[in-house]
Amino acid sequence: MMAPIPRHLIPKVERALTSSRVVNVIGPRQAGKTTLVRDLIDSAVYVTLDADDLRSSLDSDPYGQLQLLSREGAARQLPIVIDEVQRLPDVTLALKRIVDTESRPGQFLLTGSADIFTIGRALDSLAGRVMTLTLRPLSGAEIQMRTPAAILDAVAKAPDDCLQHLPAPAAYSREAAIDLMLRGGFPEIRRLDTPDRMDRYQSYLDSVVEKDVAVVAPIRKPDVLRRLIDQLANRTANELNIASLCSALGDVRKETVNDYIDILRRLGIVHLLGAWTSAATKREVKRPKIHFMDTGIATALRGEDGDSFGLLANPTALGQVLETFVYTEVEKSLPLQSKRWTLHHYRDDKQREVDLIAQAPNRVLALFEMKASATVTNGDFRHADWFFGPGGPAEAYKGCSFVVYLGDRLLPFGPRKIALPLSMFWSF
Structure with a gap:
């Protein structure tokens, strides 16, 4: 296996995590978003919505489940990484409720092949709380x-x-x-x-x-x-x-x-x-x-x-x-x-x-x-x-x-x- 190629977007993601409560990394499927996040963050609370059971659990009670994850992340001083977040647009309102109770930057790092905050089913845009960055295929x-x-x-x-x-x-x-x-x-x-x-x-x-x-x-x-x-x-x-x-x-x-x-x-x-x-x-x-x-x-x-x-x-x-x-x-x-x-x-x-x-x-x-x-x-x-x-x-x-x-x-x-x-x- 060849070693992953360092991505030029990493410094911008790092800076965003120090200034924004939610960082949203979007880009085409297989462009390397998940690899970028795993290379960037040595440890985090990871959730992937490609997994049917996790997606169903979050879908049934978005606020309650995210609140549990947020408490775990806060206790361990780690960001919550939600991969393929576009699969559950309804989660945006729960995210807003959670990050509005605490101004700490870097609470959530989202990845998705589409911008969840511009999808019609999204319940909130999180304006002022989210920094969206786009990862393209390799240059x-x-x-x-x-x-x-x-x-x-x-x-x-x-x-x-x-x-x-x-x-x-x-x-x-x-x-x-x-x-x-x-x-x-x-x-x-x-x-x-x-x-x-x-x-x-x-x-x-x-x-x-x-x-x-x-x-x-x-x-x-x-x-x-x-x-x-x-x-x-x-x-x-x-x-x-x-x-x-x-x-x-x-x-x-x-x-x-x-x-x-x-x-x-x-x-x-x-x-x-x-x-x-x-x-x-x-x-x-x-x-x-x-x-x-x-x-x-x-x-x-x-x-x-x-x-x-x-x-x-x-x-x-x-x-x-x-x-x-x-x-x-x-x-x-x-x-x-x-x-x-x-x-x-x-x-x-x-x-x-x-x-x-x-x-x-x-x-x-x-x-x-x-x-x-x-x-x-x-x-x-x-x-x-x-x-x-x-x-x-x-x-x-x-x-x-x-x-x-x-x-x-x-x-x-x-x-x-x-x-x-x-x-x-x-x-x-």
């Missing part, structure tokens, strides 16, 4: 045992000259980058050989549909949901077109598709990347982009392996996977930056687009374009030049633009323009 930096990717911190420190704050890129090959994207970030599954890994990812999604979806919201057509997941995997990094999805699924109602996408979003299966707008023109496209949460699952559903992305293969498919991979790497890094960033994409009616825009306070932007090639030219920055240039939508903003590519050199292309090797995400 490239975690897999390579490096510190978090601080690319956005580099931009924040020097928006117009961030090159000085970027490290030398780690050595890597195109084949290694493709393998990283194909394997994905789920700790147990990513280690498997290709056929077994693809089967496990298929089984993983079947399990999510069968066990987790009903907790978030009841659905009448699980077969439609499963086919929708396949469609979204093939459309990752594309703008969300509900009408096209309805047609592909057999004229399913738009309301149904929207509801099912929202369920998948809340379970961490997909992310919706909203459009950036300058508010200066009505010609900007407002549709969000859809990104699959993990390129390992997406490529497994698409039936892709290393041969699918050979040098002679169609580069479009690899471009989509690369764009989603970079988006998820940036998204995973957000809680670890010194400033609060939001993520967007951009396109106008003249097809000028930016794959990914990160925005920080004080009108600072980081632009990311993805290129599935080992070379970059000045022409690859043409949309960024327009975006930041005279008359462009971000003319009044500070920031830097990156072209993330599959080469190995960190190259400046003039003021605020940098060719960024993919390995920069695990080079800090």
Whole structure:
């Protein structure tokens, strides 16, 4: 057995336990939440709601059972860890009653594949008493045992000259980058050989549909949901077109598709990347982009392996996977930056687009374009030049633009323009 990979979220969980009465760690099934908690806390009072008997006991008397656990935890000065808490949304009111009687931080540490406090059946949100943190699948930096990717911190420190704050890129090959994207970030599954890994990812999604979806919201057509997941995997990094999805699924109602996408979003299966707008023109496209949460699952559903992305293969498919991979790497890094960033994409009616825009306070932007090639030219920055240039939508903003590519050199292309090797995400 390989040793567990240290997770970058651990320091934030530790700090949350010293300041919040309830800490709520959410994330997709098998992303490593239980392992993180057991690595973080040497001893605790553990309860898992995957166990039918414990779940039934808590369901029959949530307040009484939690009160007994709370007394035990207080006597031993230990947190109460409740795993898979989303299986019992009614427990929220009992939690509120207990933590309202004592202000001690770190009383409860909850884990779940969905946020129990946003589920419709939850009886209380515990606003002001709970800190919710999200654990994503492993990042490239975690897999390579490096510190978090601080690319956005580099931009924040020097928006117009961030090159000085970027490290030398780690050595890597195109084949290694493709393998990283194909394997994905789920700790147990990513280690498997290709056929077994693809089967496990298929089984993983079947399990999510069968066990987790009903907790978030009841659905009448699980077969439609499963086919929708396949469609979204093939459309990752594309703008969300509900009408096209309805047609592909057999004229399913738009309301149904929207509801099912929202369920998948809340379970961490997909992310919706909203459009950036300058508010200066009505010609900007407002549709969000859809990104699959993990390129390992997406490529497994698409039936892709290393041969699918050979040098002679169609580069479009690899471009989509690369764009989603970079988006998820940036998204995973957000809680670890010194400033609060939001993520967007951009396109106008003249097809000028930016794959990914990160925005920080004080009108600072980081632009990311993805290129599935080992070379970059000045022409690859043409949309960024327009975006930041005279008359462009971000003319009044500070920031830097990156072209993330599959080469190995960190190259400046003039003021605020940098060719960024993919390995920069695990080079800090």
